[in-house]
Amino acid sequence: MGKQKNRVLGIRWLKLNGRLVYSMGTEFVPPPVIELVDRCPYPPLEEKGRPRQSWVDHLARRASNRGYWAPLGPCRTQLLALEKAQYKGSKIDGNTVSLQFLTPRGTVYWVFEGRTSLIGGQSFGGLGWSLEVSPGMENVVWAYYQEPLPLGQDFWYLAQNWGNFQEEALTKGTTFRLHPNMAWGYLQPFLFLAGKQGALLGWLEKPDPFQVEIQKMGPRLVRSLALPFGPGPHRSTPVKYWQFSSHSYADKWARLNAWTRAYDALASFYRAETGIQEGSPKPTYLWGIPSAQFYLNLLQWKKGLLKNPPKPWLQTFRTKELLELAKLWIPLVYLQSPWHSDLEHLKADRFLPTRHDSRVPKLEDLGSGHAPWEAEISKSIGGVPELKRLVQQAHLQGQKVILWTNLAHLSISSPRLLQNPDWAMWRKEGVPNDEGYGDITGMDLFGGYFDELLGGLTRVHRQTGFDGVWLDSFLTFGLAIDYRRHAPRSQMTRTLEMMKRIQKMGLSELYIEGVSLLGISTGGYGYEGTYYGGTPDKGEWARYLAIRGREYGLYHYVTDTFLEVKSYYRALASKGVIALFKLSQLQELEKKVPGAREDIRRSNFEYLSVLPYMQHRLLLGTGSLWQGVAWTHDRGKEIALFSFVPFDFPVTGSMKVRDLTEGRSYVVKGKLQTKEWHTYLLKP
Structure with a gap:
């Protein structure tokens, strides 16, 4: 630690058990920088007398702005660099050291503590740090810090991310870049490096989302972090640990097995912290959803252009596909978009610019099934009665049914949102947080929407007995921050509470969109794009080729990608699943590879047996x-x-x-x- 008069210059190097973890050579790694949000122009909903009308007016302005939100103005933020703060001394308590800094906004404590963990029979010793702020600094949001890792140490970087698994040799000739993204959503929530000289593990004591960027800078790999501050009058970041084991991991398989043990140890730790139970991925039918033609027929019938409505889709699926899936030993059936949504309403979002004549419904007039209006099963596809029949038949066949669920978003046309505009989540740029989708917006799980969704799931589960949920947008809305609040913080604590309550009501199958150590990770490989007419030799095919032969990276992961018999089997052997997207996907494979259907069936049977x-x-x-x-x-x-x-x-x-x-x-x-x-x- 370098000091100069009443300032702390930073850390020159960090060693664990004699091993150099990070260093800036002759320079210092500066102390963290913290960000505070002072004032945001939110929300128009708080105007006295007309909260609902204010929201409607804001949506109307959006329509006149070609479908883009009209910003109310960005939040005013302030950055405080501890490098420039006044150092007031340190305090030692056992294996904990606290450094005190005085800033113009209050006191900040940089706390260090030692920790040793046993992972896979190997001892990992190390050091952790966190920041804590004094009362009066409740509007602090992020702590920014950089960790420079010297290259040329025979370390390999191993990471399961959304849509890829990375194995990168960190040598002086390495060209490596990981663009800024959110851990617990797009990136695995721990850093793991392993090689002949040992293994290095970086992780947080709490399951909080944090931003990560990694890039090579000269002879170092620099890891830039943004750690969130938690709730409470004395807000603090979670403790961020570096731990090292001197055990040698001499080859590829030793490194991968060490990564697996680190994954298991941290997943077990976080399950104990949150009360969320472990699940196992199972052969899955991924894309149970009516066709676009079904909804076009529905809208044309509503307009009087067809004599009869389409047959309820849940009934059709139950009688035509469910038994076929059981014969394939596929025990998990995933129903996409079963809720009342934009799909049932011609140009449902009246605040989007209308590009087509809506008097004669066309395919391009359809909205999205992933833009739900409420937690009610769509009557157009058969409603609660048909879902109950489907679930009952599935159970008789040894199958389970899980429902796509909107964890933290609604259609901006939802009557429930118009009645409760305070549910909406806002970005610090001064617009509702829609993550760029346009037809939906994020929900604040600290507000009334939490009970609304949980109540709906409880009611439908009681009525039908379905077995689990797939939490859509876990990696975005589920981790996001509502900057409308005085003390902005990630809503992941509420997301995890939602997951815990879902399991407590008896829903054992818990899948999330994103990469997590809690729940089964899914998505990211993009086969949906190919299925709906995308070019397979572009991103989707490239992502598949990157995982083919390396399916060990699909550990506790259900993915949407191309179907090949050997790759499918290797994924199951690794405790991962390449989901069957549609039955037509298997039929097409059978034409190219006779016997493929039986090979897939046998692989499923063998996996479930062991x-x-x-x-x-x-x-x-x-x-x-x-x-x-x-x-x-x-x-x-x-x-x-x-x-x-x-x-x-x-x-x-x-x-x-x-x-x-x-x-x-x-x-x-x-x-x-x-x-x-x-x-x-x-x-x-």
Whole structure:
């Protein structure tokens, strides 16, 4: 730590167990900079007498502005650099050191503490830091800090992000850039580096979203962070830890297995902190949704252009597709957009510029099913009665049904939003937070919308018995900040409370849009774009090629991507799922690869048969060859084994082997000689 008179210049280097973690060479890493929000021009809804009309007027101005919000003016913010603050001394209490800074706005404490953790049997020792502000600084929002990591230390960067899995060698010749994004949404919420000289782990003590940017600057990899301040009169950031293990991770598979253990340890820690239970990804049917033609027919019938309404879609799905999915051993059926939404209303959003004659409905007049009006099952697709029948049949077939759910957004045409304009979330630029979608806007989960959504889910669950939810926009609205509040903070605490309450009502299947250690991660690979006419050799195909052969990166992840038999099997072996987008996707594959349907069915059956034993993952490989995956669990000595190529798998003593692929059993001693694309269950 460098000091000059009554100022702290920063940290020159950080070492853990003699290992250099970060350094600026002869320069100092400056102390954090904090951001405060002083005044925001919100909201017009607070005008006395006409709160609802004020919201309507604001939407009307949006329509006259070609569909863009008319900004009310940005918030006034202030940055305070602790490097320029007056240093008032330090206080030592056990293994905690607190540095005190006096700023023009109040007192800031930079607190350091030691921590040792046992992860996968290896000891990780290290140091954590946090910031705390004095009363009177409740409007603080972010703490900004940079961590420069010296290159050329044989470290590899491993990360599961939304739509990709990264394995990057951090050498002096590395070209590497990770653009600014939000951890817990788009990026995994921890940093993990591993190599022959050890492993480095960076993480937060609380599941709070934080912004990350990584870029190579000369001989260093600079990690720029924005840490959020939590609630309370003494607002503080979560403790940010650096921990190091000197255990050597000499090859690719050792590094990946170490990453898996770090993932498991942190996920277990956060589950204990939040009370959210663990789930396991299952073979999934992803895109249960009526066609655009269904809704066009519906709107034309409403206009008197068709004699009869379309047959309720939930009934059609139940009678034509549900049984076929059960035959494929697909136990999880995901219904997209089942709620009353813009799709049922011709030019539902009257505040969008109208580009077409709405007297004769056309396909381009349709709104979005992901722009819901309320937490009511759409009567147009069959409503509660048909959903109940579908769920009952699914349960008889051993399947579960999960519903797409709008975690924290509504259509801007929603009558419920017009009745409750205070539910809307606002950005610091002076506009409602719509994340660029245009037809929806984010909801503040600290307000009345929280109980509105939870009440709707509770009611529909009681009526139908559905099994779980997919929380849309977890990675955006679920983590966002409502700058209308005096003490702005991320609403992730309310998002996690929502997830906990959902599980408590008996909804065991919990999926989120984004990358998280809580709930099953989903999305990001973009097959929806290809399905609806996108160019497959562009982004979607490139993302698939980047994960093909590296499906271990889909750990606890259900993804939307291209379907190939071997890739599908490797994903399941890794405890990830490449979801079946539509049945037509499998039919097209069968035409190209005869027998593919049976291979997919068999893979699902084998995975579900050994899933109860899949707790601790061990990737097996030699050199660059990925041989398979072995799984153990704490309740017994059984081993689930997936083999991609023939190899010898060592066993202790004699073990009974159930070859699930060939349907036969036998006993081995000392080793099991595996066959390619085979699944085994070994028992003592």
